[in-house]
Amino acid sequence: MENLNEIKVKNMYAHMRAIAAIGPRPDGTEADHKAIRYIKVELEKLGLEAPGLPLEVPVIENMVTKLKVLDDQPYEIRCKPFLRPGLTSEKGITAPLVYVGKAFEQDFKKVDCREKIVFSYEDLPFEGPTPVECNFPAIKTANAFKAGALGFIFTTQRKDGFIQTWGLNRELDRIPSVSIPFGEFLKLKEKLQTRKEFNAHLICSGKVKKGFSEVVYSVLKGTTKPDRTIVISGSHHETPPGAGGANDNASGLAVMLELARFFTKYRTRKTLIFLSSCGEESGTWGNIEFVKQKQEVYGTLCEAVFIIDMVNSSENGMLAGPENGKKTDVRLNKMLEGNANALGYHLPVIDDPTITRGGLGDSFGWLERGIPASFIDGYHSDYFYHTDGDLMDVINPNVLKSVSDPVALTVMQLDSE
Numbered sequence: 001m002e003n004l005n006e007i008k009v010k011n012m013y014a015h016m017r018a019i020a021a022i023g024p025r026p027d028g029t030e031a032d033h034k035a036i037r038y039i040k041v042e043l044e045k046l047g048l049e050a051p052g053l054p055l056e057v058p059v060i061e062n063m064v065t066k067l068k069v070l071d072d073q074p075y076e077i078r079c080k081p082f083l084r085p086g087l088t089s090e091k092g093i094t095a096p097l098v099y100v101g102k103a104f105e106q107d108f109k110k111v112d113c114r115e116k117i118v119f120s121y122e123d124l125p126f127e128g129p130t131p132v133e134c135n136f137p138a139i140k141t142a143n144a145f146k147a148g149a150l151g152f153i154f155t156t157q158r159k160d161g162f163i164q165t166w167g168l169n170r171e172l173d174r175i176p177s178v179s180i181p182f183g184e185f186l187k188l189k190e191k192l193q194t195r196k197e198f199n200a201h202l203i204c205s206g207k208v209k210k211g212f213s214e215v216v217y218s219v220l221k222g223t224t225k226p227d228r229t230i231v232i233s234g235s236h237h238e239t240p241p242g243a244g245g246a247n248d249n250a251s252g253l254a255v256m257l258e259l260a261r262f263f264t265k266y267r268t269r270k271t272l273i274f275l276s277s278c279g280e281e282s283g284t285w286g287n288i289e290f291v292k293q294k295q296e297v298y299g300t301l302c303e304a305v306f307i308i309d310m311v312n313s314s315e316n317g318m319l320a321g322p323e324n325g326k327k328t329d330v331r332l333n334k335m336l337e338g339n340a341n342a343l344g345y346h347l348p349v350i351d352d353p354t355i356t357r358g359g360l361g362d363s364f365g366w367l368e369r370g371i372p373a374s375f376i377d378g379y380h381s382d383y384f385y386h387t388d389g390d391l392m393d394v395i396n397p398n399v400l401k402s403v404s405d406p407v408a409l410t411v412m413q414l415d416s417e
């Protein structure tokens with residue numbers, strides 16, 4: 001246990017700083033490739049090979065998003081696109097604006113949305129029709145498309161002017177979608193109460209080209225039990241458009257890279273795999289593909305997967321959300337919680353469905369295959385989640401130690417079994 005003090009905040013801070021400095025990095029863009037190169041080079045410095053599983057993804061170049069309210073006194077609203085939205089022409093679309101509440105399926109039965117641009121909001125990220133249900137933005141834009149809407153304007157309730165942006169799917173969505181500040185949403189709603197109908201002009205244009213992102217991985221062969229494997233995943237390197245990406249998720253990658261350094265020095269009997277994925281923000285498709293295509297890497301005796309995602313939050317823990325009747329691994333969660341306690345840290349199992357709402361992040365693809373995975377995450381306590389405020393200025397790197405050390409200790413414990 002005493003060698004855990006060789007896991008250095010200084011190193012994790014340097015990784016976090018380098019990756020966050022790249023800025024927003026949607027899958028397949030030059031910024032995403034820069035993050036991938038950084039991770040590979042850092043793993044190679046440790047004497048590890050760092051191949052990648054390339055995955056095709058459409059990339060939108062020269063993206064322009066503009067939203068204008070066409071009233072007696074027309075005005076523009078600041079907006080940001082979702083990740084891979086549907087596109088308009090350069091001229092954009094003009095259509096009546098209609099309010100659809102929280103954009104749940106039932107909301108679209110109450111209003112005629114055909115040929116209109118809809119606007120909606122949520123109180124909390126991924127809010128669903130009941131407190132325990134999870135409606136990713138992709139579900140809401142699909143609801144709007146089914147109802148015949150031409151465009152989707154969205155906001156998440158908050159007290160400042162930040163704009164939160166969201167992922168959709170691996171492919172381009174069918175209708176254009178943008179996020180706006182919450183204050184602008186309130187203004188629109190008020191306007192609708194005083195005026196019956198008014199138009200909006202929405203541009204969400206760009207050039208689509210075929211692109212690639214990658215799942216990066218390194219294998220550190222076990223000394224005496226190489227067939228048995230443990231995965232330490234820094235979750236994902238990409239971000240939605242316009243998100244700073246320091247906590248989400250340079251933080252998880254920083255922990256993963258420092259644990260790779262630690263374990264190249266203190267070798268384990270079982271094989272360790274270090275992993276960084278693409279596609280997490282739009283349905284965790286990077287991890288799902290890796291699990292599907294790369295069984296030759298993690299083998300048939302994969303005993304544990306640690307997904308480390310946005311762990312510079314004030315309240316990290318293991319999210320144990322129910323989804324498809326599955327949960328993140330109870331035993332791993334308990335081991336992590338117990339080891340955190342033993343080391344003097346706080347890393348609780350969060351089993352409150354109103355907080356977790358079924359979110360399993362990159363643990364989903366593993367759990368689906370019956371492989372034990374734990375999802376270490378702190379999204380519910382990150383004030384700057386998916387905004388351009390997610391920067392190094394607001395982080396406290398010492399928090400990373402409360403995750404890196406319990407994970408390392410749990411890996412060592414599993415290794416001695």
Ligand SMILES: [Zn+2]
Binds near residue numbers: 280309
């Ligand atoms: Zn994340």
